[in-house]
Amino acid sequence: MNPTMTNWKSPLILVLSSLLFILALSKERASYRPMRQSDFIRAHLVRMQNIQERESFALSRAFILGDKRSLTKDLKQKFSTLHINHLFTPSGIHFSSFFILFLPLLKRLRKKELKKTALAIELILCLLPFGLNQLYSLKRISILRISNLIFKKLNLKMNIFTIFVLSFLFDFIFGTYEQSPMSYAFSFLFLGSLLATPKLSSIALSFLSANLFITLFFPSTVSLIGFFLGFIFTSFFSITFPFLFLLYWTSSLTTLDLTYLFFNLYQFLVNSFYKLSILGPSVEIDLIGYSLLLIFTIVRRKRFLIFAIILSSNRVYNIPAERVSKNNLNREVRINNWKIKGQKEVGLNKEMSCRRIILTNGHRITCRKIKPKEDLLAQSS
Known part of the structure; x- marks a missing residue:
């Protein structure tokens, strides 16, 4: 039997992820705690704010430091539609890109029979995230890399998926799970999906x-066009991030924005891809879809x-009757000139001004009376 036809790893990831998300959602959500910043980082941010444009500063702060506080709602919306807001959280992409910078040195040391020195440097690099506040996804990647190094050193032949399961089990029991169960669930789902992919x-x-x-667990949808365009952007980001990382810190030292071209290109791609993505459908799944998704991950047939x-x-079409508002059911407002304004539709007639938006739990229409000109003149006088 063709091994690609019976893939057990991917459905295992989905089933275990279901349990992790149910556990995470059942826990009381921890209050938001902003990342503590050292005097060095604060001084660095002041310098970067003086030399970068507003959006470039917000993006660089999120990409490099994992600090999303400067991001505008509009920028977050665009990244969310393209399904690339994971780039705001330092994780495997960032760690691998950073690690690439040291590969030439490590290869040279191994050629000169300095394997122990190379191993020590690699281990130090993997331990660096544990000196940082929060950034739990980065620490999980470090645990995975350290586990891989240990098994290689012990000459234990294990594939990367098995090492992934063991390292995440260790992290679940002794590591970062308790600090951020939801972050753990997301890391397990996406990293597991990557490592379980047969081709x-x-x-x-x-x-x-x-x-x-x-x-299935959150009030969200997937933009089909946005997802694939976002996947292209993520691939491009992975290639360019090592250079961006170096130029970012050099910019802080020289007080010259050497990252200008990178962030202008990122913003151009995100804006262009976002405009294309809103032209396509956004979809979601229910329990039937979940069952078919499991079948797809096993047999890898696209039709499922x-x-x-x-x-x-x-x-939207499965709201319980008791959740439908019964206010003003007998009142009818006819508005024919609806116009799209941002994420809303806006319309008005001689009497009413209304806004309409489709939410994940129903339609929300808010209206207000338009005051006659005579009343406005009377108020102004």
Whole structure:
């Protein structure tokens, strides 16, 4: 039997992720705690704020430091639609890109029979995230790399997926799970989906499955065009991040914005991709879709992924009757000139001004009376 036809790793990741998300959602959400910053970082941010444009500063602060406080709501919305807001949290992409900078040195040391020195440097690099506040996803990647180094040193032959399961089990019991259960669940889902993928050419579909899976637990949807454009952006970001990282810190030392071209290109791509993504459909799955998604991950037949999408019903049409507001049911307002304004539709007639938005739990329409000109003149006088 073809091994690609019976993949057990991907459905295992989805089933275990279901349990992790249920556990995480059942826990009381911890209050937000802003990251503590050293005097060095604060002084560095002041310098960068003086030399960078507003959006470039916000993006660089999020990409490099994992601090999202400067991001505007509009910028977050664009990244969310493209499903690339994971770039705001330092994780495997950032760590691997940073690690690439040291590969030439490590290879040279190994060629000169200085393997112990190379191992020590690699271990020090993996331990660096544990000196940082929060950034739990980065620490989990470090645990995975350290586990891989230990098993290699002990000459224990294990594939990377087995090492991933063991390292995350260790982290679940002794590590960062208690600090951030939801972050742990997301890391397990996406990193597990990547490592469980049988072929490199199927990685995009594995991540699409993971994003669809999330809609089962959260009031979110997946933009089909946005996802694939976001996947392209993530690939481009992974290639350019090592250079961005070096130029970012050099910019702080020289007080010259050497990252200008990078962030202008990032913003151009994000804005362009976002405009294209809103032209396509946004989808979600229900329990039927979840079942079909599991079948897809086992047999890797695309038709089951398509069925998971088209046979799932939108939660907007499954609202319990008691949740429907019964205010003003007998009143009818006719507005024919609806216009799209941002994420809302706006319309007005001679009497009313209304706004309409489709939420994940129903339609919300808010209206207000338009005051006659005579009343406005009387108030002004």
